[in-house]
Amino acid sequence: MDRVPTTTRDAEITVKRSRFIATAAPAADRGAALAVVEAARATHPDARHHCWAWQGRSSAGSSDDGEPAGTAGRPILGVIGHKGLIDAVVVISRYFGGIKLGAGGLVRAYAGAAEAVLADLPSAALQAMIEQSVNMRFADEQPLRHWLAGQPDVSLISIEYGVGVTARVRLPVSLHADFADWCAARGVRGQNDGD
Incomplete structure (x- = not known):
């Protein structure tokens, strides 16, 4: 059964000196999801990337925000889907640590940050x-x-x-x-x- 987040939560991981700060929040529509992304940009203005994914009830969206195509938004969206969440957004702000991670490393890092923020995210069953x-x-x-x-x-x-x-x-x-x-x-x- 699909679940919806009931609160906002933050988590942070570090991979080869790059900091990945993740925020997960409820977002009933794309506009609400983009508002969470803009809030992350305002909170972390010096971060190099603000990659995100949103899963709604009948549509979804994601952005690599300058990372190589397919290395950030899609992995984040995959973790949201694996957790069975809808009406949920995850935005991950990355502070570059000086060491390139490569495509595979980026996929693992963004998926890992999404997993960290969603691991204990309070949620409720979606009501029909x-x-x-x-x-x-x-x-x-x-x-x-x-x-x-x-x-x-x-x-x-x-x-x-x-x-x-x-x-x-x-x-x-x-x-x-x-x-x-x-x-x-x-x-x-x-x-x-x-x-």
């Missing part, structure tokens, strides 16, 4: 989510908002006003029965939009 539309009376909108606010990992995606109110919510599958019970008790009609 469902989206549902509900049609209700105007008087049911505030009670719905109140119910949603008291639930973990639930969000109100949209709300439209017409003859009544149509709301779209996203919630974990594990809360679907509770939400259906809430709707039934208020006479609210709903339908699944898929997950």
Whole structure:
């Protein structure tokens, strides 16, 4: 089962006098991942390279940031995948130590730094989510908002006003029965939009 990081963590390794400072963080999308990369650049402005990889739910990205092609980003991404993580970014800032590592040495060093930062990274199982539309009376909108606010990992995606109110919510599958019970008790009609 896929897991998502629940916090940010740093680790450092040294290989032939080069320092590899790794940061792992949750990143729900590419923009969030790039923000972590920019934060690493700001934290380590004198580092020669800031190589990174991000694994999302349906896409991924990586960068060798000036290292020889395929020696940094892909190895980092491989470690993220091996750990079964998604919505995760790892950025590794390298301070060159004066000794060239060669392509194989770089692959091992970047993979090693990724392994070091991900080894004990706290994570949680990815919850299956469902989206549902509900049609209700105007008087049911505030009670719905109140119910949603008291639930973990639930969000109100949209709300439209017409003859009544149509709301779209996203919630974990594990809360679907509770939400259906809430709707039934208020006479609210709903339908699944898929997950």
